[in-house]
Every structure is written in C-alpha cells, then in structure tokens.
Amino acid sequence: MGTSRNVERRTILKAAGASAAVLGLAATTGCGGDGGTSADGTVTIRYAWWGGEPRAIAIKKTIALFEKKFPKIKVKPEFTDYEAFWEKFQTQASGGNPPDVFQNAVGFLRKYDKRGVLMDLKSQADSGNLNLKNFRNGVLANGQVDGKQVGIPVGANTMSLVVDLKAFKKAGVAPEFGWTWDDYFAALQTIQDKLKIAGDTGYFSIMYLYDLYLRQHGKAFFTDTALGFTEDDLTQWWEDGYKRVKSGLVADPKKIEQVKPKSGLSAGLAASEFTWDNFSIRYEGEGESDYGLAPIPTTDGKDTGQYLGSLMLSAFSGTKHPKEVAQFIDFMVHDPEVGAIMGYDRGILATTEQYDAFTPTEATNKGVKAYEEKVAAEGVLGKITPHPSGADVIEAAFLRIGGEVAQGKTKPSDAAKTLFSEAKAAFAG
Template structure:
C-alpha cells in the first residue's frame, strides 16, 4: 500500500537496531527497538516525536531503524523468521494475517485492558482497522483513501470538472477529451493498482479478496485488462514505454498524463515534484453513488516476543494520541487517526487543506464502507498484480496469458 523512498541512517545520526526483542538495564531503563519504512523526512519527524516520548518516559529508550518499503519487508521477514522482530514496528493491512499466522504479532487487547493503550478517541471507526479474528494486531496512526490526483491546469484547459458521483463512463470521456485537446494521455494507467481494482470490484458487489482467497474471477480480470490494453493502444492511457523510464517521477508530474489514482496523502509529492497545480478528484462510480471506498491506514504493531509489552503499548499509545506528535508528523502518515492529533495539526499549505477536505467529504457523504479483509499472502498478490499488469501493458504478455499467470501465482501465494 504506502510506498515512499528511504534514506541514510547515518545522515540522521540514528541508532541502528540491535539484536534481541527489547532489553533492560540495571537502573530499570528499558530499551525498545522501533522499525518503519519511509523517507528521511519521516525519520526526522519520528526522531523528534521519540525525543518527546523519552522525555515523558525517561525509563524507556527507543532504538530506531528504517528502510524503503521493499527493503523494510525483506529485512523484517528475515527478523521475524529468526524470532527477532522489532518490539514495535510500522505495519499495514496486507500483512496482518500473514504475520499473525506466523505467530509474530502481539495481541494488544490485553494492554488496552490494562490501561496502557487507549482505544477511544479515534476518527471514523479507525480503532477497528487493526482487528483480525477478535485480536487487536495493529493500531492506526493515520488514515488515507484512494483518490484521483489531477493536473488542475490540464483539466481546466480541457474543460473537465470531476464531481462526486461521476461515473466511469464520464471519467473515460474526460480522459479522451484531455488527450484530444491537451496532447497528452488522460491517465497514467490504472490497470495495475490492486487497491483501485478492489474499489471497482466492490462497486459491483465483489472484492479483490475474501478472508481466504480472491473475490473475483478470471473473466472479471480479463475484462479489466482487455479494456486497459485497448486504452494504452489508443493513447488514452499513457505509454508505459515512457512512464516506466520516468520513474520514480510520476507520469503526471512528468507531463505524460493528466491524472492518476493513488492514496490521497501522496498528493504532497506532486507539488514538490512538478511544475503545475495539482488537486484531488473523487473516485468514479458505477451507479453515481457507491465508490467502494474505505479509510486505509498505516498502523503500529508489536512483536509477540517482546520482553516489554507494557512499554511497547505505552509507546504506541503516545505515537497515536499525543497532540504534539500530531503537530510534528502532520500528514506524513496520512490524516491523523485520533481526534487529539487531528485537532492539533491544522494544515496551512494548499495540498494539506485539500487532503483534509477530501477525507472530510468522504466521511460526511457516508460513502465509506468496511475494508475488505486481506488474507495471508496479500502482499505477494499485490506485487504479482503490478508486475503482470505492466508486462501486459508493454505487450510482453497477451491479456489471456497475464490473467492465467496471475491466478496461478495468487493461488500459490494464498495457499502457502
């Protein structure tokens, strides 16, 4: 789900995580290992937050470690397999069942019952986001939802104004209008975004996942990718032979497309990366109402092997509820999950205001639904979906072959 660039630990003076699942000292001081994925900017913000925590809890020290998204999970998987997972770590919905099945995650409900972790004061029911089969395996730190990031200048010149409830037909007509009037593709190409396809399926009464497998058929995916291949060929979707070399720059900021689907809190990167004005547009619908959307979230989880579950819970509680942490983190981890942090940070920049307004509109319009459960292996399914969609778009695999290969890989991942 939230993938951002990583950076150097040395540049920040961070202490690398040591061995073991937490440690203690002769004077009663406890050391917790805390690991996450993200950029150097996120690391600086988290370091500032940790300094506040250690001031309030002088007997708890935090050792930190961070990497880019893919590297984080590679290292975490190795640590978890060796019984050496960090005491506290950043987590996401696609990994809860996977690592619960591997007996890695601490059920935090006991610590909540003991008063070390507050589960009240969350926005929009987010406190339930980390629940799996009655266990509390993660606590949300921020929320986000799928949105369409648009180049506002391109949309204005093309005479396109997306509004809540617009349909997929209207969306594709808008892309064609952009292509014809602005000389660039309408969209970067949404066909490989698992979380967007999930919304499309939910609009049709299905979902990407059930609790144990895939919630759609080969016929469904064949229809999705056949239409995508035709739109790439027509130029309504951007040419992947141009967008792939442009990475890590977005196809929108590289001026190869007028819009693309992503998580709403990622909107910050476009202003920093591009030359135009960028905004958030609503998800297209099938019936003018149902978007299939839910609030997603980054979470904090704890290791089942931690020697200090109380202190781990206290640290999570602080990072989730403390108002000063909310001010420091801003929207880096999404819109703050708790009312205390949401109220403490009021964005002054245009992009931040748009993100806040977008999520407020989602809540007030009552389009939000419960998130689809993610079975163990969901992360492998997402990687395969992106890879095969790209191969299909490049013409390296016929649609039928890409679909068949996807179901083969997904079924293997979900049964292992």
C-alpha cells in the same frame, strides 16, 4: 493508508514481491528484541519503521518526547526504506528477534499473525496501558484480525484521483462526486482530443483501484482466504485497459518507465493518476503544473467503493516488555504534540486528539484534509476489504503482470491465469 510518498508507493508495490519467497518462521517465544532492563530499572525497546529522512527526523523528535515523559523507557530507533525494511523484518521474525514495536500495513497483518509474530494488544488495553478509544471514522478496525487487535493506526488515507488542474480546466472538464466511469473516460477522451496528451498514466495495474471497482459491483479483491473475483472479471478489466493504451487514452507504458522515478502525471505525459490521497504532495514537488484531488468514478453515480486504509503500529508477541511497548504505542497515537510533529506524513491523523492538534498550512495537505472530509460527508466510506496472508505478494504480482499487459507482452486472458496461479501459491505460503 511517505516522503515523496507516491515514489515510495511505487517502490512498495514492486518490492513487496521480495517477500514471495516465504521463509519458515521460528516459533516466537519470550525472546523479543535485544532490548533489556538496566541495573537502574531502565527498559530499552526497539522501534522500526520504513520511510525517508524527513519521516525519520520527525519520528526521532517524537521519541525524544516519549523518553522525556517516560524516563525509565529508552527507545532504540531502526529505519530504512520499504524494500529493505521487509527483507530485514522477515529475517528477524524467522529468528524470533523482530523489533518490539514496528510500523505495519494491512497487507502484512494476517501474514505475520499467522506466524505468531504479532501481539494481540487488547490485553494491554484491558490492563490500562493502551487506549483504544477516539479513533476516527472506524479506522481502528483496520488493525483487527480474527477478533484480535494486532495493529494500531497512526494515520488514515483513501484512494483518490490526482488531476492536472490546468489540463482539466483547459479541456473544460470538471470532475464531480457521483460521476461515472463512462464520464471519466469521456473526460479523458476530451483531454486527448484537445490537448494531445493521454488522460491517465495507467490505472488498470493498481490493485487498490481494482478493489474499488469490484466493490462497486458487489465483490472485492479479497475475501478472508482467497480472491474475490473471477479470471473472466480480471480479463475484462485488463482487456479494456489495454485497448485504452492502444488508443492513446492511457499513456504509453514505455514513456512512463523512461521518466521514473518521476510520475507520468508530473512529467506531463498524462492528465490524471489514481493513488492514495496523502501521496499527492509528491506531484507539486515534481511537476510544473498545479494538481488537485478529484472523486473516484462510480458505477451507479453514488458508490465509490472507498474505505480508509492506514499505516499502523504493531508489537512483537514475544517482547520482554509488553507494558512499556503498549505505553509507547499509546503515546504515539494519542499524544497531541506527536500529532503536531508528524502531521500527515503517514496519512490523516487517526485519533481525534492528534487530528485536532494539527492544522495544515500547506496547500496540498489542506487539500487532502478537505478531500477526506468530503468523502466522509458523502457517506460512501465502507469497511476495509480483508487482506489474507499473501496479499503483499499478490499486490506486487498485480502491478507487474498489469504492466506486462500494458506493454502488450501478455494477453489479458493469459495474464489473468498467471495472476490466479501466483495468488494460489501466495495463499499457500
């Protein structure tokens, strides 16, 4: 809920493990940032985010707009890639000096709320400095932890299936809303038989996809404090996945590694790949085919288990400038001109003001908008699954261990035990 965003996503999942060595964070007092107040009353706040250069260029344009409207507030930008961002942030937070405002994601909310780093922004909303209205499809709830509003969504996205349109057409396969997992795997078999390529790049190491599958069965990947499934559940998921690797239905993981950072889908090694819908712009730039979004397979022909994820803005609880920080966040999530500048870089725009201000003209963005509108119209969107403290570490572990299963390095049952062991340590951190 990046620039070449699935590349960023893969980096995210692998790099998140860097935060496994949980640092003891110092108590956060009123020592926020190195921003201060000048003699003429001008306030400086620090704003940090991760992403590529196109995102940085766009955000700097929005900062200039903000500073024009609020001339007494200056914004110091800090940006880097995902891995470096969270390594730096953890160090800053442990020293009580994180940025005043920063880009955040659901996997980190409880982790840093638990350490007292995140401001509850409800107080600023009550003071009239931040508007918590006009958020689309209930996405504001993504930033809530234990009754506190610790994140404000800037964009929203949902899981999807990206398909090679030419391959699916050539194989005579037409995915539709309500198709089942059996239908999906039968379609992949048809593609393999007719086109002699794998159907999927490696679905079973994607934590968020497994979450949808669990939700279709009345469970979820996480509860508020633990994993929401059993070792047996995961063993079965990974056993089924490994069988499909051995049969060629899922692409050879060694070949997938060889083409990185290009995706196995855009490299022509497989005909489909599960990912967040707004990451789909990546494939048009990388591949030689045409790509589109297809529905998530279901268990019962209806429930996909989907929800809206999001990137969001959070504030440091110890900032010296809470009012100005809230005004900045409010501007960044509600101002129509900001929405027009940012477009869908961080997902479908979260507020109605910004959503209405941006009309996509590029085919991929049009497809993302149409896909999310269709998913919403189908009535399948539910509430986001809780993400306890440690979720970021577990996500990275799930990707890594799932990859070991795919390569035949670890038996599924042993892999499930390892995942549960690492999750226990992550929750305790």
